Amino acid sequence: MGKLDGQVAVITGGASGIGAATVRLFAAEGARVVVADMQEDKGQEMAQELGDQGTFVQVNVTQEAEVKAAIDTTVERWGRLDCIYNNAGFGGALGPIESISVEDYDMTFDVLLKGVFLGIKHATPIMKKQQSGSIISTSSAAGVEAGMATHLYSVAKAGVIHLTKSVALELGEFNIRANCICPGAIVTPLAVGRPSPTDKQVAGLRKGAAHLHPLGRVGEPEEIAKAALWLASDDSSFVTGQALAVDGGITAGRPWRDLPEFHRTSHPIRMYRVPGK
Numbered sequence: 082m083g084k085l086d087g088q089v090a091v092i093t094g095g096a097s098g099i100g101a102a103t104v105r106l107f108a109a110e111g112a113r114v115v116v117a118d119m120q121e122d123k124g125q126e127m128a129q130e131l132g133d134q135g136t137f138v139q140v141n142v143t144q145e146a147e148v149k150a151a152i153d154t155t156v157e158r159w160g161r162l163d164c165i166y167n168n169a170g171f172g173g174a175l176g177p178i179e180s181i182s183v184e185d186y187d188m189t190f191d192v193l194l195k196g197v198f199l200g201i202k203h204a205t206p207i208m209k210k211q212q213s214g215s216i217i218s219t220s221s222a223a224g225v226e227a228g229m230a231t232h233l234y235s236v237a238k239a240g241v242i243h244l245t246k247s248v249a250l251e252l253g254e255f256n257i258r259a260n261c262i263c264p265g266a267i268v269t270p271l272a273v274g275r276p277s278p279t280d281k282q283v284a285g286l287r288k289g290a291a292h293l294h295p296l297g298r299v300g301e302p303e304e305i306a307k308a309a310l311w312l313a314s315d316d317s318s319f320v321t322g323q324a325l326a327v328d329g330g331i332t333a334g335r336p337w338r339d340l341p342e343f344h345r346t347s348h349p350i351r352m353y354r355v356p357g358k
């Protein structure tokens with residue numbers, strides 16, 4: 082028996098990376114899944130992989146009518162909506178603060194925050210009627226701590242965490258849970274910075290970002306998908322309003338190995354500056 086048998090999920094950004102891994106895992110656990118993405122070819126391919134359990138809807142998450150239409154199509158086709166995973170995203174505006182244009186500011190927030198807001202907004206009436214539902218969104222370790230990504234990406238992802246908490250407080254009484262996931266560096270086209278990365282480019286990311294994580298490696302999309310599955314399923318039935326870090330420990334702090342050697346090695350005195358000695 083699958084953990085999502087009989088359930089219906091919409092996954093934005095489902096054509097690639099974390100979204101694609103989640104689409105596959107949700108379907109393997111029995112869900113029917115709508116792959117909602119801008120990328121038509123990859124999205125169609127993904128839906129075809131799922132056979133009768135999947136369908137593709139082309140959506141730009143910045144457009145309210147398109148997000149609403151994707152959710153309406155889901156309910157028309159399968160009669161319900163148990164989970165929306167607001168996961169679509171991109172890297173956003175680059176560079177120093179003084180160089181960022183208002184157009185790039187708007188686009189960054191439109192995709193990363195408005196897109197999440199629209200998914201939540203249009204899933205809510207259906208879930209309220211059902212008196213059940215799990216809303217999941219992808220934030221980032223960069224939304225927890227500054228200095229891990231560009232300015233606006235970090236701020237938008239922090240916004241996703243706060244929106245999640247705020248909405249969870251409103252929707253709890255309707256038995257609707259809202260949580261987000263904060264990944265560390267995950268091997269996807271976004272993290273590599275190429276739509277179809279080569280093995281060499283992927284190896285470059287693995288090597289370059291591994292040392293930042295206490296676990297000493299970067300993450301895989303499937304590791305985020307497993308967290309999404311937990312949040313979508315009844316296994317997390319008493320969990321709402323949470324920002325779940327799935328990040329190899331990166332938000333816990335600096336890896337032990339990066340502390341000054343003096344702190345890491347054993348000393349005859351055992352304690353540093355005992356008062357009076």
Ligand SMILES: NC(=O)c1ccc[n+]([C@@H]2O[C@H](COP(=O)([O-])OP(=O)(O)OC[C@H]3O[C@@H](n4cnc5c(N)ncnc54)[C@H](O)[C@@H]3O)[C@@H](O)[C@H]2O)c1
Binds near residue numbers: 098168
């Ligand atoms: N990869 C990482 O290291 C990492 C870390 C933290 C958070 N995230 C977040 O995870 C999420 C998934 O990213 P990924 O790493 O799997 O990247 P990805 O590029 O592999 O996938 C992102 C998907 O989102 C889609 N998308 C982008 N803009 C869209 C829009 N306006 N409307 C509809 N679809 C759109 C893309 O077409 C793509 O299929 C993003 O929100 C990202 O910010 C990624």
